[in-house]
Amino acid sequence: MQGEIRLGILGGGQLGRMLLQAGIDLNLYTLILDPDAEAPCKSLCDEFFVGSFADYDTVYNFGKKCDVVTIEIEHVNTDALLKLKQEGVKVFPEPEVIKIIQDKGLQKEFYCHNGIPTADFRLLQNKAELIENADFLPAFQKLRTLGYDGRGVTRLTSSADFEKSFEAPTVLEKLVDYEKELSVIVARNPNGEVSCFPAVELVFHPVHNLVDYLFSPAAISPEVEQKAQKVAKRVIQALNMVGLLAVEMFLTKDGEILVNEVAPRPHNSGHHTYKANLTSQFEQHLRAILNLPLGNTQSHSAAVMLNLLGEPGYSGLAQYEGLQEALALPGVSIHLYGKKITRPARKMGHVTITANTVAEATQKANQVKEVIKVKA
């Protein structure tokens, strides 16, 4: 941290963009690798490389230019990252951790081996094995690898749903009768310092399976908050990882916490922290991977976060309707991702609404949802 650090990020989308934004504070020399020449990060870094982060040589050659390499997406070539690590490049999160998290089957086994509470599951090779496990329904069937943002997940209520099931290695996860979905973002630096953000509550869109509303703080008892933070810390410590880990959880109707899944990077469930907490998730991730002391995660305002998704029926050059009206509401701020092209349900930005209480913020959030539309 004495001179300029060369930080490489695999992925140049909105998460990379928000990392670069936070990184402006820290005198970094930044390098981005993304397959899309028009990625949101392209004008905000020192060097931008177009290439596949799944390709061994591309990732290896990119990483050789960096002091520290991190990710904004898990679907990266971990073999190249392992090689870079062996050769002295700092890679956070560690390639071994990314390997586990890339595969929802390994992830579930990891929870079991480490006494981390999670929903019951079975690992399936193919559809034939699914049929043999019909007794396990209702359940979610999730592709073991390459799922993202709700893709690669299907809900199977009975054998009548088998036609929409996957013919691939999957995790069949028992449906949990939950009260709320929570997320705790936890960070750990190489010194072993660990710090959690306050738990938030997530409400997912029933169709897209993307975060529809985020409420901070979550409406939970101090006991549940403590339990959720304890679980998040246990996961990051069991993984022995450095960086940020978003731990999505179910709070069951009888007050238990079950880990749903994790992401070893900044996460949609932490976007509000930029406007509502003393340290943002993006600054915290950078502090962690640069081995700086972790920041104060306290929230200073209640917040609701809404994703701005491309309106159904519109594809093409993005046009934003209703920003004036939305921003006229006190406490409303917008964050657009700089994507030129909108598509139905594409994540184009988000809105954070801060207020004294979540109820007050929610009321404004409902107004915002009415007025802002991303069209083409």
Next chain:
Amino acid sequence: MQGEIRLGILGGGQLGRMLLQAGIDLNLYTLILDPDAEAPCKSLCDEFFVGSFADYDTVYNFGKKCDVVTIEIEHVNTDALLKLKQEGVKVFPEPEVIKIIQDKGLQKEFYCHNGIPTADFRLLQNKAELIENADFLPAFQKLRTLGYDGRGVTRLTSSADFEKSFEAPTVLEKLVDYEKELSVIVARNPNGEVSCFPAVELVFHPVHNLVDYLFSPAAISPEVEQKAQKVAKRVIQALNMVGLLAVEMFLTKDGEILVNEVAPRPHNSGHHTYKANLTSQFEQHLRAILNLPLGNTQSHSAAVMLNLLGEPGYSGLAQYEGLQEALALPGVSIHLYGKKITRPARKMGHVTITANTVAEATQKANQVKEVIKVKA
């Protein structure tokens, strides 16, 4: 604000950099003009042009590429900006306003004509006129134009100081026996909406005349706060300007507010807002010039801001000492400007310390000041 806006900024230093940082939220296409090819903004914009912002053709040609042009420094070619304005480019602050503020003599006359309280002054053409006005001392002599960051100001206590006086058009400003120096940052958008940030107190370095400590909120009564905000609003309304205006003031020992000088752009006295207020001064400036509703300026935390100046005796590639120790204190965040080269008293970054009270933040600020050093 529907599609992408082409925003040009004259000046690519730290203020431009922090504007770009805030602009990431707003889907802007950004263009920067700066004479230094290594300016802090160079890797954070869509197009970076090396050239003089004092040159008519350079500014005009740059501005023609933009929908909106703003500044991070006043010393720009206002004739080119006037021409751009006539040709339909939005220029905020307005060239006419920049012209007044560029010249401390016109600025003082403006206050007089508009009933804005300010210290007594005389306008001098040269040293001969200064000698004729020896009865006016003690006073500050300020160059009418091109002063910046404490340069171009000298304190004259008696005629014995005449040898350090300026041989140029100057303002001779009566020394004010003040209690505190305050700053109120106020914003106005084209709709005429006006909003102030809470007043802060500034303590200047006795030698460099740069801000040494900033305290937010200022320790003043609600009556003084109200009076200071009223004065700031009166100035921006009298100027009839759009954008951000930092109004530096003296609070005299008998409770009067006198305007010292103003800057029509983000200002050192608003750096803490990024970490301690619901809207930062940078976001507010962008909202104002893009004719968006202004943001909520409320402070959520008490704060102290320290400038990180290059240590005396060191010039060359900047090295930052003590960042680890400083960041380990809860509430401390750093913002480095990405300048490769340090020089004595060069502004290299700043530190913001947030806490529940200014007293608590000040205690930590003193520790920070001990440990962080910018050397070479």
